Amino acid sequence: MDDSKITPTLAQAQAAWRERTEKGLARFPERKNLALDRLYTPLDTAQVDVLSDIGFPGEYPFTRGVQPTMYRARHWTMRQYSGFATAEESNARYKYLLGQGQTGLSVAFDLPTQIGYDSDHELALGEVGKVGVAIDTLADMEALLDGIPLDKVSTSMTINAPAAVLLAMYIAVAEKQGVAPAALTGTIQNDILKEYIARGTYIFPPAPSMRLITDTFAYCSRNIPKWNPISVGAYHIREAGADAVQEVAFAFANAIAYIEAAIAAGLKVDDFAPGISWIFTADLNFLEEIAKFRAARRLWARIMKERFGAHDKKSQMLRFHVHTAGSVLTSQQPDNNVVRIAWQALSAVLGGTQSLATCAKDEAIALPTEDSARLALRTQQLIAYESGVADTVDPLAGSWCIEALTDRIEAEARAYIARIDALGGAAAAIEKGYMQGEMANSAYAFQKSIETGERVKVGVNTFTQEETHSGEYLTVDPTVGERQVARLNALRAKRDAAKVSAALAEVRAVARSGENLMPTLISAAKTYAGLGEICGVLREEFGEYSAHADI
Amino acid sequence: MKRIRVLVTKPGLDGHDRGAKVVARAFRDAGFEVIYTGLRQTPEMIAETALQEDVDVIGLSLLSGAHNTIFPRLISELKARGLEDLLLIGGGVIPEGDIPSLKAMGVAEIFTPGTPTGKIVDFVAARAG
Numbered sequence: 001m002d003d004s005k006i007t008p009t010l011a012q013a014q015a016a017w018r019e020r021t022e023k024g025l026a027r028f029p030e031r032k033n034l035a036l037d038r039l040y041t042p043l044d045t046a047q048v049d050v051l052s053d054i055g056f057p058g059e060y061p062f063t064r065g066v067q068p069t070m071y072r073a074r075h076w077t078m079r080q081y082s083g084f085a086t087a088e089e090s091n092a093r094y095k096y097l098l099g100q101g102q103t104g105l106s107v108a109f110d111l112p113t114q115i116g117y118d119s120d121h122e123l124a125l126g127e128v129g130k131v132g133v134a135i136d137t138l139a140d141m142e143a144l145l146d147g148i149p150l151d152k153v154s155t156s157m158t159i160n161a162p163a164a165v166l167l168a169m170y171i172a173v174a175e176k177q178g179v180a181p182a183a184l185t186g187t188i189q190n191d192i193l194k195e196y197i198a199r200g201t202y203i204f205p206p207a208p209s210m211r212l213i214t215d216t217f218a219y220c221s222r223n224i225p226k227w228n229p230i231s232v233g234a235y236h237i238r239e240a241g242a243d244a245v246q247e248v249a250f251a252f253a254n255a256i257a258y259i260e261a262a263i264a265a266g267l268k269v270d271d272f273a274p275g276i277s278w279i280f281t282a283d284l285n286f287l288e289e290i291a292k293f294r295a296a297r298r299l300w301a302r303i304m305k306e307r308f309g310a311h312d313k314k315s316q317m318l319r320f321h322v323h324t325a326g327s328v329l330t331s332q333q334p335d336n337n338v339v340r341i342a343w344q345a346l347s348a349v350l351g352g353t354q355s356l357a358t359c360a361k362d363e364a365i366a367l368p369t370e371d372s373a374r375l376a377l378r379t380q381q382l383i384a385y386e387s388g389v390a391d392t393v394d395p396l397a398g399s400w401c402i403e404a405l406t407d408r409i410e411a412e413a414r415a416y417i418a419r420i421d422a423l424g425g426a427a428a429a430i431e432k433g434y435m436q437g438e439m440a441n442s443a444y445a446f447q448k449s450i451e452t453g454e455r456v457k458v459g460v461n462t463f464t465q466e467e468t469h470s471g472e473y474l475t476v477d478p479t480v481g482e483r484q485v486a487r488l489n490a491l492r493a494k495r496d497a498a499k500v501s502a503a504l505a506e507v508r509a510v511a512r513s514g515e516n517l518m519p520t521l522i523s524a525a526k527t528y529a530g531l532g533e534i535c536g537v538l539r540e541e542f543g544e545y546s547a548h549a550d551i
Numbered sequence: 552m553k554r555i556r557v558l559v560t561k562p563g564l565d566g567h568d569r570g571a572k573v574v575a576r577a578f579r580d581a582g583f584e585v586i587y588t589g590l591r592q593t594p595e596m597i598a599e600t601a602l603q604e605d606v607d608v609i610g611l612s613l614l615s616g617a618h619n620t621i622f623p624r625l626i627s628e629l630k631a632r633g634l635e636d637l638l639l640i641g642g643g644v645i646p647e648g649d650i651p652s653l654k655a656m657g658v659a660e661i662f663t664p665g666t667p668t669g670k671i672v673d674f675v676a677a678r679a680g
Contacts, residue, residue, distance in 0.1 A: 111563070111564035111565060111615055112564065115564050117564075122593075123563070123591070123593065125620060125624075126617035126619070126620025127563055127565075127615060127620075130615055130616035130617060131565075131615050131616060199566050199567075200565070200567070200568065200590050201564075201566050239569070240567075240568070240569045241572075331664045331665050332665050363644075364644065364664040364665070365644065365646055365663070365664075366646045367616075440572050440576075443569050443572065444573050444576050444577075447577075447668060450667070451667045451669055457665070460665045460667075461667070473648070475646070476616065478619070547589055547590060548589070549587055549589030549590075550587075551559075551572045551576055551587045
């Protein structure tokens, strides 16, 4: 890193130290299978160039952060993932969280909504309002956002296969509030490739799915420039079993596929790439996670510049949201999760995230209660205002360990991306089951390392205790499904059926013609056509995807 | 000795299949024959597969909160096919308070997050072996 100080003397001194240490190893053997080296010195970062590899925050290659002042000017957005039951109940939770100092919304949709079914569909039985809020029509979206000023609050929506339809509903609500599209800020997840390999809420086959994504890119860049039309999911790939390097590499490979599709559709990279945002996880290995965020920023900037010739700084910046890892939380001794979540969140902040969602301690058991949701938010506020880590930019830069790890993760991720390129890109690699197989292998190896005791999991395989589960957990009202279906039926009786039919026919025509679907989806939303009705038409036109079932 | 045949399945719309796949591999490594259905299975589909594949055990993975709806429907589909004696187990994000009623309706055991796969394998070997 600073060549002037790396003299033969240091190398010699280190070799001599190693030799002296070896003698003691017989008496104090090191733990086996650790991923990190015993010690990092300037010799490990000799290849790192301070100016071109680390540089300055706000400047290429953005290793130190995307903003020049980072949290000294403004903290990250505290954006808790929330949504359950009906639109009214979720709206009340949003208002509560905003009242507690949360600074942005993050909408969780229930599974029928995520898979494009109305609440009265056969497959929706038992799922309505469970893992998120049920949205059938524009009426639900109006209730969800009631009293929330959409020109001031930014909204992130975890929605993928039917993302274009939910965005259309959001635009329609904003219009009714008198907010112009150009004033809207927020994100739709809209990342279908990771649904095929990790998250499972796909609807259509890859080709029409890519077309929907390209349509939203084009529409957003022209009409709602401050909106992020995609949030590429690294998080879900990691949670489904990937390791840190695979998390970065597979998400980047997916994003490369979207960019290539958009360019093939005639868009210019600097017109849409500034709208690409990301979601990463913060897992438990504190140092590795910090290095991962730094490595990801640098690698993405280089890919955008070198591979796609992007000139706009915003195209090169990896702007990301972090959600702390839920899969590592335990149902045993759930209070331990408070501590895990705190250092996960700290790694995200030290890694320079733009926004953060912290899990609640009870998420291995149920949805968070109001109390546990508040504690999760307070965890972020404690880090922001009391820990001091937000007072200087990228405080761990220059640590030999962190810089060496940053370098290693970038190199290993680059090698993975080259392998995926050789397979024909992300879509082909997914079709061949490559990423799924790699993730399943990592997940199984991880689980076995816990069961053999090689990896200690506090409260699970070590430091266990007899437990009585006496805590209070949130339960979703079991009548929510019936209530939602009743609402939907009442609305269907009230709306103008002829207008709905005409709008659905128009959606079908545009789906066939290949023109941009967004304007007609907005018109359809305004007629109170159901999400399931709109997606039903698209299912008929596009077909449905059926996945691999390999273990 | 006849090898234990296990059907591992993801009912409903939930896409979280990491746990289902890990448990399926653990069953396979334990010498069981494993059939994994993949996602989006209805209770009818699961009962029908169990019948066709002549399995001894059905393992359901649920992280979506739909367990109180799906288990009763599956049990009635199994009864309709004379399969009520199959060993039925479940795993995933299922609150402790819901477990007694699931057991009362015929679910043999529920394994929550953090359960070692060895414990699940031992349970199945003891009850279905």
